Amino acid sequence: MREPLAISVLILTKNEQQDLPGCLHSVAWSDDVHVYDSGSTDETASIAQARGAQVTTRSYPHSAAPFGGDEAAHRNWGLRHIAFKHEWVLMLDADERATPELIAAMAAMLNQPGDVAAWRIHRRDYFLGTWIRHVTPSPFNIRLIRPAAVRYERIINPVTIVEGPVGDMDAHFDHFPFSKGLSHWFAKHNGYSTFEAAHIVNGGRGGDDFKLGQALFAQDANVRRMHQKALYYRLPLRPLVMFLGLYIGKRGFLDGRAGLVYATLRAIYEYMIVLKVTEMQSGLQQGGKP
Template sequence: MDKLSVLILTKNEALDIGGCLRAVSRLQDVHVLDSASTDATREIAAAHGATVTVRPFDNFAAQRNFGLHELPLRNDWVLILDADERASPELIEESLAMVRQAPDNVAAGRIRRRDYWMGKHLKHSIISPLSIRLVRRSRVHYERDINEVLVVDGDIADMRHHFDHFSFSKGMSHWFDKHNLYSTMEAELIASRRVGKPSLAKAFFARDPHERRMHQKRLFYRMPGRPLLKFLYVLLFRGGCLDGPISLHYALLQSIYEYMIVLKTREMRMAADAAAAEARGPVTDGDTHAVKSQPVETR
């Protein structure tokens, strides 16, 4: 029996879940953790032989931690996928080899993601194409509600093969709906000041690319003009322009997403300030002026 389990998170993924499951069909222990879908996601997953569990969604870190540590997975090694992703046959073979041969100090595998839009591979435009998706579940956990961070107790091996990602498979309307939710969650994180302090040294010199990316993100939150910076970063610094005209549209989408976060953060902070002012109550003259006692003339 293969010593590799698969965990897939879903919410209304009837369009994509079948293809994702077909790509891992040779593996025997496949689990779908569903966030109360209202379409045929669960039925399709069950028809493909997956074990389906329903858990209402609260945040990404909690959902992934539940999947890794509460579901009855048969194996310690787990390949983590989303429904709009497809593991290549070569990645499956490499993952099985990793499970058999990995030394004890290795607790996870970092995999390259290939993103597609309008039938074209976005080779240069993607901001963070590396993702830790092969893990020893006994030695990892997730933190942070949105753009969750995986904490790994051990070394991370770089995998040679890839998985494909079709984030626009349900069309532009779905992409905007999804990123409207994501931008709200990210704005709440910033407005509540739950974003950790950045380290300039780690942002540029950390050996681990995920730690480096985390501190770069924290620095980015503090910069003015973030939507424009995101546009220029994708198009020029990442070399997105090498992907052709489609990269301009993709960079604009990323800029729009960042602008949504900026505006929502400002709105939330204004609402919090107004609520705090209301809680303090109205300012009266007695709060701001001292009354001097006057001598009283008696006759």
């Protein structure tokens, strides 16, 4: 039996009874697993408890928002209030799996003291039974952290802000974003697109804090990505830009049918945002009133 690693695990959940068992199995090497639940109505909590995980439940203040509400604030609350046993915390979603390569890399990291405050880990997304190696837009994620050095910003798809050096770990975790089927994916992204659109209309994209130099040359990858997002939301024909960027620019065509379908889905998502911004700005939600 593998000796426990001195690393805590935090799994974010809401109605994850299907995917949670596999995730918990992949982190059985940890003696400090926490399931941070945002109000599941299925068997998520009981599954976690039956497998020895500690469950913390906290509902979002705005239940109409995607994933319940302000995701950044929710994550920040968890990092500040959950009593982790170890200095390092691995952050996972229920549809993600810690791989043997990642476990070995984390064990090696523990034996090499340093001043790194967080680690970026390569994410492998799977779709239609294959690893979509090229088409995914953001393959690296900050997931192994010292909680005191990390905070999150943005209501949805939060950006990770690290106070201190960030390292790149030569390992990966697996992600199965379509494990619940396309209907679930569309339902989730319908909610996401509504809030992305509202965020744009309310000035959350491309505002006065946007700097082109930061988008192109910022040394911190998260700062660069944040400003690149602002630049991206200023572009015309964003759905087409997204498709061409993923399918041609990132060579998604090398992923075969899965790459084509995934790039198309991402373009559809962008078009949903564009349409909803137009709807909000033109007042079409007023039921056609003059």
